[in-house]
Amino acid sequence: MSDDILERVVPWPADLAHAYRAAGCWRGRPLGSYLWDWARRRPDRVAIVDGEVRLTYRELAERADGLAAGFAASGLARGDTVLVQLPNQWEFVVVTLACFRLGVAPVMMLPPHREHELASIGAHVRAKALIVPDTLKGYDHQDLAERVAATLPGPARVLVVGDEVRAGNVDVRGLIKQSGDPEARRQWLDEHAPAASDVAVFLLSGGTTGVPKVIGRTHDDYEYNIRRCAAACGFDPDTVYLTVLPAGHNFPLANPGILGALYAGGRAVLLPSPRPEPVFEAIEAEGVTVTSAVPAVVLKWMEAAAASPRDLRTLRHVHVGGSVLAPEVAARIGPSLGCRVQQVYGMAEGLVCYTAPDAADEEAHGTQGRPISPFDELLLVDPDGEPVAPGEVGELLTRGPYTPRGYFGVPEVNRQSFTPDGWFRTGDLVRLTPAGNVVVCGRVKDLINRGGEKISAAEVETLAQELPAVAEAAAVAMPDPALGERVCLFARLHAGHTLTLEQLCAALTARGLAAFKLPERLVVLDAFPHTAVGKADKKVLRTMV
Ligand code: OOB
Numbered sequence: 001m002s003d004d005i006l007e008r009v010v011p012w013p014a015d016l017a018h019a020y021r022a023a024g025c026w027r028g029r030p031l032g033s034y035l036w037d038w039a040r041r042r043p044d045r046v047a048i049v050d051g052e053v054r055l056t057y058r059e060l061a062e063r064a065d066g067l068a069a070g071f072a073a074s075g076l077a078r079g080d081t082v083l084v085q086l087p088n089q090w091e092f093v094v095v096t097l098a099c100f101r102l103g104v105a106p107v108m109m110l111p112p113h114r115e116h117e118l119a120s121i122g123a124h125v126r127a128k129a130l131i132v133p134d135t136l137k138g139y140d141h142q143d144l145a146e147r148v149a150a151t152l153p154g155p156a157r158v159l160v161v162g163d164e165v166r167a168g169n170v171d172v173r174g175l176i177k178q179s180g181d182p183e184a185r186r187q188w189l190d191e192h193a194p195a196a197s198d199v200a201v202f203l204l205s206g207g208t209t210g211v212p213k214v215i216g217r218t219h220d221d222y223e224y225n226i227r228r229c230a231a232a233c234g235f236d237p238d239t240v241y242l243t244v245l246p247a248g249h250n251f252p253l254a255n256p257g258i259l260g261a262l263y264a265g266g267r268a269v270l271l272p273s274p275r276p277e278p279v280f281e282a283i284e285a286e287g288v289t290v291t292s293a294v295p296a297v298v299l300k301w302m303e304a305a306a307a308s309p310r311d312l313r314t315l316r317h318v319h320v321g322g323s324v325l326a327p328e329v330a331a332r333i334g335p336s337l338g339c340r341v342q343q344v345y346g347m348a349e350g351l352v353c354y355t356a357p358d359a360a361d362e363e364a365h366g367t368q369g370r371p372i373s374p375f376d377e378l379l380l381v382d383p384d385g386e387p388v389a390p391g392e393v394g395e396l397l398t399r400g401p402y403t404p405r406g407y408f409g410v411p412e413v414n415r416q417s418f419t420p421d422g423w424f425r426t427g428d429l430v431r432l433t434p435a436g437n438v439v440v441c442g443r444v445k446d447l448i449n450r451g452g453e454k455i456s457a458a459e460v461e462t463l464a465q466e467l468p469a470v471a472e473a474a475a476v477a478m479p480d481p482a483l484g485e486r487v488c489l490f491a492r493l494h495a496g497h498t499l500t501l502e503q504l505c506a507a508l509t510a511r512g513l514a515a516f517k518l519p520e521r522l523v524v525l526d527a528f529p530h531t532a533v534g535k536a537d538k539k540v541l542r543t544m545v
Contacts, residue, residue, distance in 0.1 A: 004079075005081070005216075010406025010407075010414060011197075012422075023401075026224060029223070030194045030198070031219045031223055032101035033193060035060070035061045035065075038262060038263075039061035041265065042057050047059075048093050048270065050088075050089050050270045053090050055090060060093070064097035065098075065101060065182065066098075066178045066182075067172070068098040068099075069180065069189070073178075074157065074170050075157065076102065077102075077103075078102060080105070080129075081106075081125040081127050082106055082129040082130065082131055083107045083122050084108060084109060085131070085133075086111075087133060087247075091161045093258060095161075102194075103192075105198075105199045107214060108202065108250075110514075111246060114144065114514050114515075116513045116514070118130070118148040119152070119512070120212050122151075123151070123153060125214060125408065125409075126154060129170075130148060130149055131161070132145040132160060134163065134165065135162065135164070142164070142169065159175075161173065195219075196220045197219070197220060200217055201217050201222060202214045202217070203250050206347065213407045213413060215350075217404065221350075221401060221403075225254055225352065226256060228352075228372040229354070230264045233290070233354065234357050235266060235290075236265070239264055239290060241257065241261035241267070241290050242271065243257065244292075245274065245322075250346065250348045251319075251322060252292055257292065269282055274300070276305070276308070280308045283315050284312065288315055289314055289316050290317045291315070292318065293320060294321070295320055295325045295451070296451035298318060298320050299329065302332060302333065306336070312337060315337060315338065316357075317341070318341055318342070320342070321452075322346075322451075324440060324484060331365045340358075342364065343368045345368035345438055349404070349424055350400060350403025350424065351371060351400065351424075352371070352372050353369040353372070354369040355369035363433075367437035368430075368438045370438070371438075377423075378397075378438075379396075379423060380392070380430065381394050385419075391431060391433075391434070392431060393442075394429065394430070395430075395444055396430045396438075397424065403424055405422045406418055426445075427444050427445025428442075429443055429444060448476070448486070450487065451482070453517075463513055464489060464491065469498070470491050470493060471491075471492045471493060473492075474491075474536035474538060476490065476542050478521060486521070487520055487521075488523065489504065490524075490525055492524070492526070493524060499522065500522070501522040523544070
């Protein structure tokens with residue numbers, strides 16, 4: 001990895017790294033090296049399905065190698081970072097694997113992200129390229145990427161997946177089709193592979209504040225994460241995993257998700273959206289055995305399933321996580337969809353908990369499961385940082401072989417988000433059942449969880465406060481039956497100013513904020529409630545929502 005990246009990644013202490021290696025958690029192999037193992041074992045099995053496109057394991061490996069070589073030819077090298085903003089399409093998987101092969105770390109942006117997110121994170125990781133679709137849902141991502149690239153400190157290329165690649169940009173499909181001797185290319189990539197301790201992928205923290213918080217996941221730690229998740233969920237060569245959540249999110253990417261399905265020799269089917277009817281159609285057509293979703297999406301499926309003519313009998317499990325799933329809803333999933341529910345409590349920062357595939361109803365419906373690794377450490381503390389009594393609610397701190405010791409390049413944030421002895425403060429309030437299952441009870445971090453999309457209150461407030469009309473702003477969660485929470489913005493205005501929700505949203509959009517973060521309610525107050533230290537009193541504001 002380049003020195004520049006290395007010095008901004010917080011490593012595990014050497015003795016623990018040694019212990020994780022000795023215990024077989026970390027295998028010392030870069031993720032890209034698995035690609036040809038898979039391809040040799042099952043060359044002609046279908047690995048990826050995207051509409052009409054069906055890629056076998058051999059084709060997947062060949063295309064990833066072709067693209068890795070193409071990346072190298074277009075100037076990218078081991079240690080570089082690239083922003084990847086692609087929808088669920090086969091090229092996303094090839095791009096990700098090509099990055100793993102070459103040792104270029106993709107930063108997994110989400111399709112709704114705009115200038116505000118792309119530019120700040122691109123600058124933070126010093127991205128060398130942006131990989132985007134030409135257009136998506138009528139929005140010109142190529143144009144967005146060009147505008148963002150122009151703001152980045154180094155020269156940054158724009159790589160485009162699509163038919164309309166403009167002059168000066170790079171055609172990703174063209175790179176994939178690269179000619180040349182595949183055997184020589186494979187050897188070259190093997191010889192130039194990254195180290196297993198390098199960052200394989202950068203994930204975005206759900207709780208990004210004013211400062212971009214990205215998590216560098218190493219090849220070693222992410223491989224272990226994938227391997228343990230696949231084992232916890234019983235993934236095997238018969239697994240057909242349906243991807244409906246944005247593939248760049250940790251949950252569908254690697255928990256066990258797409259990479260877990262490939263790891264197990266199964267198949268990943270990609271759909272661009274979680275709309276019920278196409279989902280049911282895909283389950284029937286492809287014999288899908290497992291999928292994952294956030295509670296808001298599963299609720300839509302449950303409503304639609306009764307009226308659907310599709311045969312969902314192949315579906316054995318649905319993994320539900322990302323935000324709170326009410327036990328009553330969990331209990332209805334089985335009867336509605338004809339499958340079992342596995343709850344997942346996970347985070348981009350690492351720790352993942354799963355209920356067992358065959359768990360009793362009490363565990364499957366009422367808990368968020370157990371950590372996937374015996375090396376995961378969980379500590380529940382009170383507001384003073386003291387351990388709580390068994391069975392009591394506390395803030396969850398965690399450490400382990402796939403939970404990095406810090407965010408990338410933000411030492412001052414790390415001093416708050418991690419304890420001096422390396423525990424990550426999840427900001428979640430949980431309790432543990434006597435059997436060791438986690439139950440999420442609330443949270444202390446200032447996040448709004450909109451159907452699994454995490455929105456930092458601080459990020460919205462900071463942008464709102466920059467508007468000329470706004471004297472003071474505070475974003476709080478307003479409860480919502482479908483999404484769990486939505487953003488409500490409280491604002492005090494400067495004398496003589498007015499502000500409507502439409503004006504507020506237009507102004508935030510103009511500042512490049514992703515649409516899913518826009519407030520859906522604006523409350524203008526003449527006077528703000530304050531805490532003793534003079535901060536907006538969110539406890540009081542929440543009672544006013
Ligand atoms: C997943 O990852 P992130 O990084 O988008 O968000 C993590 C946060 C957690 O700290 C917690 O506040 C919340 O999302 N959360 C849940 C939950 N699962 C996540 N809250 C209540 N119940 C659950 N089951 O959201 C994520 C990553 C990997 C797998 C699954 C989810």
